Amino acid sequence: MWSSQNEQDNRHYGRHAKIPVLEPSDANEAKIFTELAFDLSEEFDSVFLLRLTTRISHSSGIVELGTRKNIEVKGYVKDIKKRLVLPAHARILHQIVEERIRRLTDYAEKFPFTHPISPKLIKKFARSVKKLIVIEEGDPVLEQEIKALGIDVIGKEKIPLCGELDPTAIKRSFGKKIYKTKIEVKDISERPPVLCPGCPERGVFYIISKLKLTATGDIGCYTLGALPPLNAMDTCICMGASVTNAYGMERMGGAELSKKLVAVIGDSTFFHSGITGLINAVYNKGNLNLIILDNLTTAMTGHQPHPGTGKLARGEEGKRILPEDVARGCGVEFVRVVDPMDLKKTEQAIKEALNYNGVTVLVFRSPCVFLKKPSPYLVVNTDKCNGCKLCLKLGCPAINLREIEKREKPVAFIEPTLCNGCNLCVQVCMHNAITTSKKD
Ligand code: SF4
Ligand code: SF4
Incomplete structure (x- = not known):
């Protein structure tokens, strides 16, 4: 839980979709397992899920490079029994999936997936130890599968269900003594995460805060607008939820709430998941006030391009799609593009949008500080x-x-x-x- 909204165990997806799950334990294994997953995926004609825990994603290590293989593109071969999932085909496909998971269970004897597990391998191991303890981060997925084999294990009655499992957490679960290293830190002020100096999103949040608005938020560095002293965001659930949350709230809260309610979404998040919610609000005659913070990049994750930048992933020119054109195309009649570095205009635009009866879209466009030369301090x-x-x-x-x-x-x-x-x-x-x- 370092940069995600939720703490979930995605091994359940593997069980639910009946696909194998591989779990590397370090950077080198992550590389080896990825290659293996591609090979096995061809062999078993199945999707493979490579599951990374927080620590694997946030760690680095020495990785042995192999020789790059150039795989010949096979080309498309029509196969409607496999790809056109009508009920008649689905019934046969279900049998194929079950047969495949049986073959994968046999394969798990050679290579231990975390789904499906090999009962033979687990039973053999259980017989070789006095006590079997399952230490797994997240839900008791392996624990329950092993218990279903009739094997007695110690699991979540000792091991924490929430949070990351580090050596201290494990020691603590078994009542072991924890030795604390005392590091004296003096004269260092706290530095909570904060919007960068000169961030073009700051002014919009300042006005939202000044007008005491309720703001449904979204995923991006602008989520930091929720923190003091701005305190300008009320919700943040998942990508695109700013739009649908605000629409739902104004439907339930009526005109009074909608005059004090805005949805705030970033440019790349808008392209990713904001458009369907916007169409829904227009179609249903909502009173949604959508603010798109267009800093001309995907700032939080490292400045990747998106359709609004007109650049492709490798930097070549693409076709630029402007959020205001998308909004108009979705049927929004009140659309304005505003410079968020001008606080007066920002306040005026937000007030006008709040007083408009119907869906409004304000695009606040100004580049992220990392995309422009700073002015004198x-x-x-x-x-x-x-x-x-x-x-x-x-x-x-x-x-x-x-x-x-x-x-x-x-x-x-x-x-x-x-x-x-x-x-x-x-x-x-x-x-x-x-x-x-x-x-x-
Ligand atoms: S001019 Fe400088 S001090 Fe003032 S808000 Fe901008 S970055 Fe901060
Ligand atoms: S710089 Fe202006 S706004 Fe800031 S504390 Fe001084 S008088 Fe107040």
């Missing part, structure tokens, strides 16, 4: 700053307070190495205390 004129802390409400990590001589209250301070000169704080300060550092 800003400075606080301490003679003008009265320490009102209004600029701190932006939640920009470059702004802080500091004590200065002959002043009762601390005044604002902008850290020059962090500030990228986005100008948002200038628009917030009512005392003209923030100015550019650049000398003309």
